[in-house]
Amino acid sequence: MSLLSVRDLVVKFAMRDQTVTALNGISFDLNRGERMGIVGESGAGKSITGFAILNLISRPGFIDSGHVMFDGMDLAHTSDKALRTIRGNRIAMIFQDPMVTLNPVLTIGQQMVETLQAHRSLTRRDAEKIAVAKLREVYIPAPEERLQQYPHELSGGMRQRIIIAIALLLDPQLIIADEPTTALDVTIQADIMELLLELCQSNNVSLILITHDLGVVSQMTERTLVMYAGRIIESGRTRAIINDPQHPYTQGLIKALPQQTLPGERLKQIPGNMPALSAIPPGCPFNPRCEYTVDRCRTTIPELVRVGPVEVACHEVQRMNRDTETEEQTA
Amino acid sequence: MFAYLVKRVFQAAVVMFVISLISFSIQDNLGDPLRELVGQSVSEEVREQLRDELGLNDSFLVQYGRFAKKAMRGDLGTSYFFKEPALEVILKKLPATLELVLGATFIIIGLSVPLGVFTAIRPHSIFSRVIMGFSIIGISVPVFLTAILMIFVFSVEMRILPSYGRGDVVHVFGYWSTNFLTWDGWKHILLPSAALASIMLPLFIRLIRSEMMETLQSEYVRFAWAKGLRPRRIWFVHALKNTLLPVITVGGVQIGTMVAYTILTETVFQWPGMGFMFLEAVNRVDTPLIVAYLIVVGFIFVVTNTIVDLIYGLVNPTVKLARMGA
Amino acid sequence: MSNLSTNPEKTRMQKMWHSNIAYSFRRNPVAIVSLAVFLLIALSTLFAPLLAPFDPYDMTQFNILDSELPPAWEQGGEARFVFGTDAQGRDLWSAILYGTRVSLIIGICAVAVQALLGITIGLVAGYVGGRVDSLLMRLADVQLSFSTLMVAIIFLAISQALFGSETFNEYALFILVIVIGVAEWPQYARTVRATVLAEKRKEYVDAARVLAFGPLRIMIKHILPNSISPIFVISTVQVANAIISEASLSFLGLGMPVSQPSLGSLISSGFDYIFSGSWWITTIPGIVLVVLVLVINLLGDWLRDVLNPKLYKG
Numbered sequence: 027m028s029l030l031s032v033r034d035l036v037v038k039f040a041m042r043d044q045t046v047t048a049l050n051g052i053s054f055d056l057n058r059g060e061r062m063g064i065v066g067e068s069g070a071g072k073s074i075t076g077f078a079i080l081n082l083i084s085r086p087g088f089i090d091s092g093h094v095m096f097d098g099m100d101l102a103h104t105s106d107k108a109l110r111t112i113r114g115n116r117i118a119m120i121f122q123d124p125m126v127t128l129n130p131v132l133t134i135g136q137q138m139v140e141t142l143q144a145h146r147s148l149t150r151r152d153a154e155k156i157a158v159a160k161l162r163e164v165y166i167p168a169p170e171e172r173l174q175q176y177p178h179e180l181s182g183g184m185r186q187r188i189i190i191a192i193a194l195l196l197d198p199q200l201i202i203a204d205e206p207t208t209a210l211d212v213t214i215q216a217d218i219m220e221l222l223l224e225l226c227q228s229n230n231v232s233l234i235l236i237t238h239d240l241g242v243v244s245q246m247t248e249r250t251l252v253m254y255a256g257r258i259i260e261s262g263r264t265r266a267i268i269n270d271p272q273h274p275y276t277q278g279l280i281k282a283l284p285q286q287t288l289p290g291e292r293l294k295q296i297p298g299n300m301p302a303l304s305a306i307p308p309g310c311p312f313n314p315r316c317e318y319t320v321d322r323c324r325t326t327i328p329e330l331v332r333v334g335p336v337e338v339a340c341h342e343v344q345r346m347n348r349d350t351e352t353e354e355q356t357a
Numbered sequence: 358m359f360a361y362l363v364k365r366v367f368q369a370a371v372v373m374f375v376i377s378l379i380s381f382s383i384q385d386n387l388g389d390p391l392r393e394l395v396g397q398s399v400s401e402e403v404r405e406q407l408r409d410e411l412g413l414n415d416s417f418l419v420q421y422g423r424f425a426k427k428a429m430r431g432d433l434g435t436s437y438f439f440k441e442p443a444l445e446v447i448l449k450k451l452p453a454t455l456e457l458v459l460g461a462t463f464i465i466i467g468l469s470v471p472l473g474v475f476t477a478i479r480p481h482s483i484f485s486r487v488i489m490g491f492s493i494i495g496i497s498v499p500v501f502l503t504a505i506l507m508i509f510v511f512s513v514e515m516r517i518l519p520s521y522g523r524g525d526v527v528h529v530f531g532y533w534s535t536n537f538l539t540w541d542g543w544k545h546i547l548l549p550s551a552a553l554a555s556i557m558l559p560l561f562i563r564l565i566r567s568e569m570m571e572t573l574q575s576e577y578v579r580f581a582w583a584k585g586l587r588p589r590r591i592w593f594v595h596a597l598k599n600t601l602l603p604v605i606t607v608g609g610v611q612i613g614t615m616v617a618y619t620i621l622t623e624t625v626f627q628w629p630g631m632g633f634m635f636l637e638a639v640n641r642v643d644t645p646l647i648v649a650y651l652i653v654v655g656f657i658f659v660v661t662n663t664i665v666d667l668i669y670g671l672v673n674p675t676v677k678l679a680r681m682g683a
Numbered sequence: 684m685s686n687l688s689t690n691p692e693k694t695r696m697q698k699m700w701h702s703n704i705a706y707s708f709r710r711n712p713v714a715i716v717s718l719a720v721f722l723l724i725a726l727s728t729l730f731a732p733l734l735a736p737f738d739p740y741d742m743t744q745f746n747i748l749d750s751e752l753p754p755a756w757e758q759g760g761e762a763r764f765v766f767g768t769d770a771q772g773r774d775l776w777s778a779i780l781y782g783t784r785v786s787l788i789i790g791i792c793a794v795a796v797q798a799l800l801g802i803t804i805g806l807v808a809g810y811v812g813g814r815v816d817s818l819l820m821r822l823a824d825v826q827l828s829f830s831t832l833m834v835a836i837i838f839l840a841i842s843q844a845l846f847g848s849e850t851f852n853e854y855a856l857f858i859l860v861i862v863i864g865v866a867e868w869p870q871y872a873r874t875v876r877a878t879v880l881a882e883k884r885k886e887y888v889d890a891a892r893v894l895a896f897g898p899l900r901i902m903i904k905h906i907l908p909n910s911i912s913p914i915f916v917i918s919t920v921q922v923a924n925a926i927i928s929e930a931s932l933s934f935l936g937l938g939m940p941v942s943q944p945s946l947g948s949l950i951s952s953g954f955d956y957i958f959s960g961s962w963w964i965t966t967i968p969g970i971v972l973v974v975l976v977l978v979i980n981l982l983g984d985w986l987r988d989v990l991n992p993k994l995y996k997g
Contacts, residue, residue, distance in 0.1 A: 043706065082582055084574075106588075114585035121583075126576040130675055131598045140594075141584045176674040192584065372825075383841055493984060497977035499927045499947075501934045502969050505954060509966075513958060610827060617833035621931055625954070636935060639840040647844075651837065658829065 028055040029199060029232055030079070035092035035102065037071075037078050039303070046303040048074050048087065050256040058199065061226060061233040063243035063264065065279070066253035067300050072236045073122075075253070076202045078102070079234070080113055096200075115145040117200045118193035120222075123209040124185035128177035134188055135173030141195050160191040164221060183214035187221070194225060200232040207242075219246060240279055244268050252276050255300055255311035262336025272338040274316050274346070310341065318342045365666065369659040376655035380648040381424045384434070385417070433652065434645030438638070443649035447631055451653070452533050453523055454619050454630035460536075460550030461615065465557050473565025474600075477573065478592055488562065495559035500618050504552035504625035511548060519545050521627040549626045553618055557611055564607055569600040602673050609665030613658050707989045714985040717978040724975055728784035735777035736763065740943055745772040751961045767963045769949070770956060778944055779968055783975065785945040789859050790926035794918055796864025797925075801871020802914065806906065808872065809879025820876070823869035831866040832928055838862055839937040852940040859938055863925050870917055878910040912990040919983030923976045930972055946972040 037049035049071045056062055064072045077083050079094050081101050094101040101112060113119075121127040129137060138157035142148055148156070154173060161169035164187040177185055186206060193201050203222060207215040223246055226233045235246055243250050243264055250267050252260040252275065260273040271277045278296035298315040301307060307314055313323040320342060328339040340346075415423075427433070433443045476485040498506075512520035524545035527538040536542035572578060573596055581595045620632030627633065631650060638646035708714050727734055737744050749772035753760045760767060766775035808819040839862060843851045851858070883906075926946075932938035933947030934954075941952050946968045953964025 080583060082579065084579070110585045110587070112585070113583055119580075119583040121576060121580055123576065127580045129577040129581070129595050129599070131602070131673065132595070133674075140586060140590065144584065144586045144590075178675045189580075493980055494973075494977060497923065497927075497980050498973050499930050499934075499976075501931060502950065502973065505950070505957065505965060505969070509957060509962065610830075613833060614830035617830045617836060620836055620935065624935060636840070639844055642844050647841070654833070 029058045029060075029096070030056040031093075031095040032075075032079065033093040033095070035075070035078055035094065036090040037074055037083055037087060038090045040086045040088070041304070044304060047090075047306075048256050048303055049078060051092070052253075052258055054251060054258065054261065056200070056232055056234065059226075059230045059232055060249065061223075061235065061247045062249045062251065063235045063237060063247035064251045064253060065237060065240055065243055067238060069255075069300055069303070070253040071256040072238075072253055073204050076119070076204045076234060076236050079202060080117055080119060081109055082113075082119075111145070114141055114198075115196045116198050117202065118196070118198040120186075120189055120193050120201060120203040120206045122205045124182050124189055125209065127189055128185055130177055132176075133173065134175055134177065134180075138173070138188075138192055138195060141192055145196050156195065157191070160194050161188065163194065163225065164188070164191045166191070182210050183218065186210060186214075186218055190218075190222065190225070194229070197229065198231060200234065201226065202234045202236070204236045205238070206235075208237075222246070240268065240283060252279070255306050256303065257311065257339065258330060259312065259339045260336060261330070266335040270334075270336075272333050272336055272343050272346075273312075273340050274318055274342075275312050278315075310339075318346055365663050369663060372659050373652075373655060376652060377425055377428060378421070380651045381421050383651070384424070384644050384648050385420070428652065433649040436638075436643055436646045436649075438641050438643045438646070443645040444653075446634070446646060447649045447653050449532070450629060450631045450634050452535065453628060454616075454623070454632060456536050456546065457550055457553060457619055457622065457628060457630060458612070458615055460546050461553035461557070462612075464550060464554035465561055468554075469558055469561035469565055470597075473562045474569055474592065474597060476562065476566045477569035477600075480570070489566075492559035492562050495555060496563075498555070499621075500552060500556040501621045501625055503555040504549070504622055507548050507552055508625070518548050520548070523629055549622050549628050552625070553615065553622045556618060557615060560611070561604070561608070565600060565604055568603055569596055572596045572599045575599070598672075602669065605665060605669050605672065609662055609669075612661045612665070616654055616657060704989055707985075711985055713981055717981040717985070720974065721978045721982065724783060724971075724978075725787065728780060728787055731777075731780040731784050735774075735780045737774040737777040739773055739778040739781050742771075742942070747772050751956065751964070753961070754963050754967070757963075766967050767961075769952060769964045770961075775949075775964065775967060778949055779946070779971055782944045782946045782949050782968060783971055785856065785939055785943065786926050786929055786947070786972070786975070789856060789863070789929045789945065790922045792860045793863035793867075793925040793929070794921045796860060797867045797921060798871055798914065798918060800865065801868035802875050802907075802910075804868060805872035805875025806879060809876035809883070810906075816876070819872065823872055826866070827869050831863070832931060834866050835862045835928060835932060836935065836937060839932060843937060848940075852942070855939050855943075859929055859932065863928050867921060867924075870921070871914065874913045874917060875910050878913065879906050882906050882909050916983060916987045916990055919979060919986055923979040923983065926972070926976055926979075946975075 032055075033053050035049055035052040036047065038045050038047050052071075052075055054062075064075060066072050074083065074087070078089055079096075079101065081089065081094070081104075083089060089102050092102060096112065096117065099108065099112070101109065128134070135154060135157065138160075139150055139153040142153040142156055143150075146153075157173060158169045161172055166172055166184065166187055172180070172188070180188070190206075201222075206222065207218050210218065219242060222233070222235075225231065233247070235243065237243060247264050250261065250264045251258050252267065252273065254275050260267060260271070260276050267276060268280065271280050275296070278294075281294040282296065296315055301311060301314070307324070309322070309324040309326055310316070310319075310328050313319045316323065322341050326341070328341045330337045330339045331343075333343055431444050435441065436443045436446050439446050472488055476488050479485050508520045511518040522545060523534075523536055523542065525539040525541040526534040526536055527542070528534050529538070536546040578591060578595055581591045586595075616632075619628075619630060620635060622628065623630045623633035624636060631653065635647070635650045637643075638650065708718075749761075749764070749768050750770050752764050752768040752772075754767040754775075755762050755765050757767070764774050764776070766779065768774055769778065804819055804823075808816040839858065842858065929938055929945060930947030930950070933945050934951040936951065939945040939948045941948055944952065949968040950965050950972070953961065953966075953968070957965050
């Protein structure tokens with residue numbers, strides 16, 4: 027049985043004169059201890075998916091319909107009180123920018139202790155002991171002293187480690203990490219990812235890693251969702267998607283990776299931009315940028331269908347495959 | 358911390374120096390001390406002799422030096438009208454004004470924080486809309502009009518509260534006279550301090566509300582929700598603490614504004630404070646008293662600004678006191 | 684969080700900006716009513732000489748026998764004095780029309796002075812930067828830490844004592860505009876400076892520099908248009924504040940003389956009679972003042988919501 031099961035999740039934003047759909051029927055399952063990546067450009071709805079799981083979408087956004095089943099509870103339709111027992115306790119979240127995630131006027135100790143005390147009846151002293159132990163787990167030097175410090179006294183990498191420690195405080199079953207390294211120095215990024223991977227593996231914690239970096243996904247995760255304009259357009263085992271992407275968009279993403287380019291050659295970019303959520307074209311949202319577009323793509327939204335080891339939402343995937351096969355044969 | 362204090366004291370000294378210069382040039386130009394001393398009937402020679410004796414023919418700098426030296430000793434001249442040392446006259450009126458400000462401050466703090474927080478947390482509730490509606494009306498009514506309205510309603514029509522004066526005051530610590538120890542004193546201070554608060558209260562509610570709403574949108578508040586904390590802790594610890602930082606700074610500036618508004622409230626309620634006396638002094642061209650008022654008010658400004666800065670530095674951990682005030 | 688909209692080109696944004704204002708205005712009854720009331724007040728003060736049955740500045744027209752007559756609808760009121768008369772027998776309706784005119788003129792002119800000073804200083808500080816910038820901003824801090832009203836009261840009290848009240852009264856309007864105008868420039872300066880600093884980083888200013896346009900031209904053609912919406916929002920609130928400041932000063936006898944009353948001096952002149960039952964001399968000008976300031980504030984609030992400019996806080 028899966029740990030988390032998201033079904034037909036729709037998230038909308040009420041703007042001044044219209045309502046735009048940010049997530050358009052997202053469904054996926056996540057098993058215990060499984061690590062999954064969500065990939066896409068900014069604005070594709072990856073972060074919103076992460077926040078929607080914890081029902082943390084704030085005004086003017088709202089969950090319009092769908093279900094987020096976690097341990098027999100539907101997080102999309104439950105009381106705030108019940109949600110509080112899940113948030114930070116059984117599902118923890120790591121935010122994008124450690125510089126703004128910690129409260130600047132509270133000490134690290136206060137911010138860790140309050141998290142523990144929100145879910146367990148612990149004395150401050152006991153809570154601090156747990157906090158120190160967790161800080162040690164994320165390789166923070168002199169953890170006892172850190173408790174007295176304020177966020178601004180620590181570097182970005184250090185703060186992100188502390189945020190990871192806070193996420194681990196209550197031994198959650200699932201961690202949602204929303205681009206945990208984009209705001210950090212390139213040199214620290216790999217360290218943080220490695221730490222996250224190590225902690226998830228050793229504690230058997232499930233992970234949802236939200237990122238735009240396919241390279242990171244291939245190192246960290248077992249399964250991948252590719253999102254575009256609020257929809258999942260391809261999902262499957264990470265290895266399969268990286269080695270043999272089916273959707274033209276995913277193919278474009280992989281071709282755009284620097285590793286795929288010979289030195290001196292220009293990076294291959296996908297032409298155009300992702301449409302604004304208020305101006306998504308009819309039919310397949312990717313059709314204006316796609317080289318395989320046919321009439322049907324402009325009218326009908328493709329469903330996710332199984333193609334070999336992965337699921338793809340593309341009308342032309344069969345023909346595309348035939349084309350590439352014949353190309354290969356002729357080559 | 359020490360370096361910060363030195364810096365702050367130095368700044369205060371500069372401000373006080375500027376105020377004393379202004380005060381002195383007022384004294385120099387406003388009114389003729391000779392006329393006050395001897396009247397019009399004295400011959401020109403005697404006048405000139407008196408001028409020399411009084412040092413009125415000395416250079417500006419020498420005269421200022423004399424003025425400053427005396428001022429340091431607390432000697433700001435003698436009030437023409439009261440025939441008493443000007444500083445003493447002012448200091449006798451000081452408690453009345455400060456108690457008015459104190460009363461207003463209590464009303465403002467007591468109401469603005471809960472109302473500001475509530476309207477930020479529940480911006481769409483009917484109560485919030487009512488508060489916001491009243492606050493914009495409150496901002497639009499000048500303080501003297503509120504005061505007149507209050508007198509009209511509570512003193513003239515309902516006859517339940519007195520309309521002027523301080524009523525029974527009790528003297529404590531030697532010279533300080535207080536309204537807060539008698540029932541009559543409480544009754545007298547209620548309307549004036551409510552009127553004084555009426556102009557600041559809506560400003561503070563709106564300020565706290567907008568700062569709080571911004572804080573509630575911040576990533577660290579989102580993170581606090583994601584940690585599963587109780588709403589009360591998020592609102593009153595995570596958000597409010599950060600909200601109050603800018604409020605403290607603005608509040609410091611507003612204390613100065615409040616001193617100005619005491620002149621208006623004191624005039625309407627004939628409150629025997631410094632502001633009321635200042636206007637009388639202006640009408641009587643009582644120069645030493647005007648100068649004394651300026652210096653005392655300047656001093657209050659400097660002291661409150663310093664205190665507010667210090668409190669800000671103590672509350673906000675990201676401010677190193679040593680670096681502040683740069 | 685993901686971006687919900689892309690950034691369309693400049694022209695399109697401006698078009699949307701305009702239609703957005705119009706759209707929001709049509710949907711906001713408070714804004715519509717406020718603007719209507721404001722226009723009504725502004726127009727009636729503009730045509731005050733035509734609307735007023737008496738000339739409130741002409742003492743020969745007052746008759747002491749007509750003094751303290753209540754409004755027409757009260758017992759003892761007379762039809763020729765709609766809102767009654769004041770203690771000198773002056774028609775209150777005429778006095779209010781002219782008084783509102785004085786209040787509005789002072790409010791708008793004072794804010795014009797503020798804006799001119801503040802915008803110039805802000806542009807210079809932001810554009811030149813460095814030491815000039817920090818000096819000017821420090822000056823703004825000091826200026827802000829002293830209350831405008833306090834400075835104005837002291838300044839006016841002293842100039843009244845210095846010049847004598849006759850000379851003072853003659854130039855009262857001018858002095859009020861200058862005092863209220865000079866004291867409040869920092870708000871503009873800070874906002875404009877912030878905009879300049881933000882705009883300076885954008886490419887088109889660089890491009891303009893590369894094209895060797897002079898600093899003045901860059902500021903006027905490129906930076907100023909981008910500061911328009913915050914300036915607009917500040918100005919609305921500032922006009923309301925200036926009117927209140929003027930009224931407060933006049934109430935203290937430091938503003939417009941009773942012979943050329945503003946709303947503040949009218950209220951002040953009636954205050955002495957409120958205990959004897961002549962409530963209208965204070966109350967009616969008071970209501971006009973509050974309504975005038977209120978509609979301006981409401982328009983300001985609405986503008987702030989619609990334009991949502993980045994205002995300098997501090």
